[in-house]
Amino acid sequence: MEALVKVFPANDFSLLAVILCLPLIGAFINGVFGKRLGREGVTLMALAAVGGSFLAAVVSFLVLRQAQAGSEQAARLTYVAWDWLSVSGRHDLGSIPIKVAFSLDALNATMCLVVTGVGFLIHLYSTKYMEKDPGYHRFFAYLNLFIFSMLVLILGDSLPILFVGWEGVGLCSYLLIGFWFTDEKNAQAGKKAFIVNRIGDFGLLVAMALFVYHVGALDWIGIEGGRSRLLEPVKLWPIGNVVPLSSALPESAAAWLNTPRYVTAASLVGLALFLGCAGKSAQIPLYVWLPDAMAGPTPVSALIHAATMVTAGVYLVCRLSSVFVLAPAVMFTIALVGALTALLAASIAFAQNDIKKVLAYSTVSQLGYMFLGVGVGAFSAGFFHVVTHAFFKACLFLGAGSVIYAMHKRIHDTDTSQDMRKMGGMKKYMPVTFATFVGAWVAIIGFPGTSGFFSKDEILLKALTSQIQSPLPGGKITQMTRAGEQTVLELWQWPSWGNQVLFAMGVVGAVMTAFYMSRLVFGIFWGDFKGWTIKRKWKAPAHHDHDDHDHPHHHHDPDEPLEGPAPVESPWQMWLPLAVLAALSLGGGFLNAHLLHLHPMDDWLGPVFATAAQNVTAAEGGLSLVLAFGIGAFALGLGAAYWVYRLQGGEPARAFVERMPGLHRWAQDKFYVDEAYDEAVVESAAALADTAAAADKYVVDGIVAKLTSGVVQLAGAGLRFVQTGKVHTYAAVMVVGTAAVGWFLIAPHAQARTVHQSAGQYGVVAAPGFGYQYRWDTDGDGQWDSEEFSSQMQQDVTLGFGENKTLRLQVKNAFGRTAERSITVSRPKLDPTRGPATVIQIEQQPDGTVRGVLPGQQPTGGVQ
């Protein structure tokens, strides 16, 4: 251990480069030489790259733990690859260096282990799942590239580097969703994911610009250190000083309209960042891309669209937790959006029959839980759910893949092979898949003792008890003006009813989760197999030996009854990852089992969230209530599903559908959100395009094009004339150009600017010119002060409030030519409501707390 620490010092921790570079090298070699390497070579390269990366991550984790031991401060290991560039910030904040730097602390070390560890298992799984795909090497090149981008995202030490990774994972996701790009549907899904994510990325870019302007830093340490500057009020309205045309309105309306509205910069930054997070992590209103993204190969769904990439948004909120807590309104929005997403996605999952679709909506719903957790300030609880969700959701997806793999023996159509109505009784045929799937299932529905139980209950507890405090004393920012003290901005206060509402939504979501997940499991594993008629000693027709899973290829006549062999268990490369993930799903909860007073994870992450925790208050107690509700929700959901689908054979569900066909169809068609977006966004974009096309046709083609073509034709005639070798035209143009330059430099230019020297003192300064001489008329009598030209370039003017004065200036240049200009200097009237005194001082105390200090108030009034 000591030797390791010596080789990799904390401020030049080059092991991070190893973690990052291995997958990159893997991607490069598989991408460029993959065809020549052969399948074994590609497999070895891909697995070695990710496996090596995982080992390096484990070593880094151990070194970090060593550094963290016995220290209150959050330990950090950093590695600066190179200095990239620097951007100039606001003048008082200086220039901002952007380094290609990476750092490791408790938060991203944990994330790094999950990404490389789960990533390795999924790579292993894919070696079998994708075995017969012609694009085998391409697939692994993309997958390795994804791991690299994801690691850049989580290890990056500043927002720009994170953004590089953020775009990288987006690109890989696009490439992998559209992996079978020959299929129109997949290509469409890839495009949809790409475009929806661009909306989120816009938010991230805006946030970066705001950080540059307000904080003057983009790296984590700099942002945390300068976060107090984010409490500056920013005027949102009116743009300019008065609303145009407001004078036409009645006085009271105009006054209301012209009242300046402020928000804190922290709120703007928080909202912009959350827009980015909502895009990447599929929250309302940007969740629509994720279910479609399941068009990609199943391991991709497991790795990118369940375990890692989609949690990047939660990671970002945790990473910048110290910024988010400065904006309680934004935090509440995050929690509310998370809870709503959890409910909405769960209700859509009720009505889906495609097993990957069910899991996709379940993912959206679970991501909602994570945002609910971080939104109420329970960062480590939210992040803990990221980890446990990575285990059980990856396991569920891979298990689903295993089932689909078995179904592909006879059914090659994507939609049918993933339809749970065609499955059933798999318990008998695929015992390992069954056992592991059940392991992950009990975790997600929150069976007591499993990982999902602990992580979900922790979120529910915090939803009930935890609040974000206002970062400023008295909750308002005031400003001194000549008219007295005025309130600029009242900070938003966490509502008293907020926690109860969030908690209730969380509990309802938990019931729904237990119900639809149980429906899925009962549908796949219990009952009778409905895919085809099972025949002993069945032989495959010769042309069916090419099996390509999801790839829609062969289409059977639906009327012809299918026959085939019994489904069989998948090979070890596929069930081994399942087994590991299932074990983690069951046992992972003990990393943070608050019920049992076991919380190594909280202790580990504590220092990272220490700054943010100062603004969070959590009430004591509530544990037994939450426990009762949590277990109750699980029992209710599971019991209901068992009654409906096992005892009654699905009869109540069918009856319900018959009674309320509209509601069911509504849920099945995902509440028509896609269609609404189509109408609202795509259609309006199309309408805009039509308008633009019409404008193009009539305005551009009709008028502009005719005009320009006329000009161009004229010019063209000239050019053709020239092109025949008449070089003197070129020379003539040069002569004209020379004459123009000469005319400008030889003509005199009388120009002057006014400078404000001090109260009421102005200077009028004539522009210098070579050989220029000046004379002035300062008293406005129409006579030059002196007939003689002199070299006096400046005249001083003294003015009272609201006065103005006109001067005349004449210059004579070296050629004896003259030019004249008159200059008016004016001083504005005194405005009593405007004042110089500012705002509040915001300072950071030595202990890291932020205090807002009102003028004339002692700093002791500050609140954390």
Place this chain on the structure above:
Amino acid sequence: MTFDVVYGLSPLLVVALGALLLMLAEAFGKPNPQGLAPTGEVSDAGAGRAGELGMGAAVVLFVGAALSLGVWLAGPDNLVGLELTRPYLIWDRFTVFVCFTLCLGGGLSCLLAGGYLTEHEIDRAEFFPLVLFSTVGAMALAAAGELLTLFVALETMSLGVYALVGLRRTPRSSEAALKYFLLGSFAAALMLFGAALLYGATGRTDLAGIGQAIAAIGQGEGPGAAQVLIALVLVVVGLAFKVSAVPFHMWTPDAYEGAPTPATSYMAVAVKTAAFAVMVRVLLIAFGDERLTSWASGWPPVLATLAVASMTVANLVAGRQSSVKRMLAYSSIAHAGYALVAVVATIRSPAAEGSILFYLLTYTVSTAGAFGALILCGSRGKEAVSYEDLAGIAKRHPAAAMAFSLFLLSLAGVPPTAGFFGKLYVFQAAIDAELYVLTVVGLLNSLVGAYYYLRVIVFMYMREPAPGATLAVPMRSGYVASALVIAAVLVIALGVLPNVTLEWAAIATVGRS
């Protein structure tokens, strides 16, 4: 002392020596019977050896670049002996940086020519001595601190280039060469006249002395002041011609299109770089007086107008071209406009000089690369000239298309390529100098420019060739490929790691008082 001089001037000396040696080798070497083209012309001895001579010339120029780097690291200020060459040659960091850029651009063009001349059977290996002599002139021009040296260096550079343009014995090539020669002589005459007036007004020929004498001329009427103003007009026009700023650009599309493509590449990168270097030095040292850099009545508003005109006219016309080569010619005019923005910014921003040098370096690698990719895309009789010729080439030859796209993206200024940072620092300098209007015009023009650069990419990747059209077939040439690899590495490296180069460019100033 002597060593200092020799070491300091070694980039210049090596290239000059190399030029002489190559000329001898070209004249007295054995012709290569396999490479001889049945043109019926009287071939000289270097015929058929374009490849080898090109390699030799490239090596000489890259050695020149390496020596420039060495001199930079030793620090020209530490080489006391270099004082001897003042004021004729001012061998400061500014000069050394420019020399590096010139050698790099020249070397890349020679590598391109090594492949191009062989492929197209142009048996005129005098190309290489001409490039080397021109480069000697260009380096001397960048260093020139005195009017006579300046003029001689300018002509040394130009004469070589006139010959390069007319190298191909086609009517088009000859016409282009003649036009360039006549107009170039006209511009040179204007410049010479300006120099004479300056001497008359100040009694000095060294730039620093002229600057002092101008500062001593007082306010008021007088023949001295009038002469200086007229000289300024003539010198500005002469320099604007060399950087091909609108409206002194008329020769550029014709000459660039008529010349063999490697020669075009050389003109676009080396001639323009040297011209900008001398422009900065002359304007800041000789015409750096506060009254001549006034925004109301000095050269800055003139150059700003030229910059706006160059960017706007070139970008609009470039979009209407059907020949890619001609489009690139207009693109080089537009880039001169961007660089002129930085020249204007020198009056108020200390960072502007560095941004010009950095810009010229990024422009050199991107432009040489773009012309190189164009060369690569066409083999004998199947040259890629128009957009149509490039249609669908990405499917047939992905590597060539990818290389071309990289350089075009860099020219368009897309991050993270070299071109992006070149433009970024130019505009940052302009904002520093509070030239907001110029910056906005520049940015809008970058957008317009993106249109025609991306159009090439669209043709390469998304269009199918028209049925029955002759397909351009990329040539196979190690020389061209290696030039492209060098340029591509630099384009990416300057995009990913701009910092070191930028820091160096920032300390390479002309040392105005």
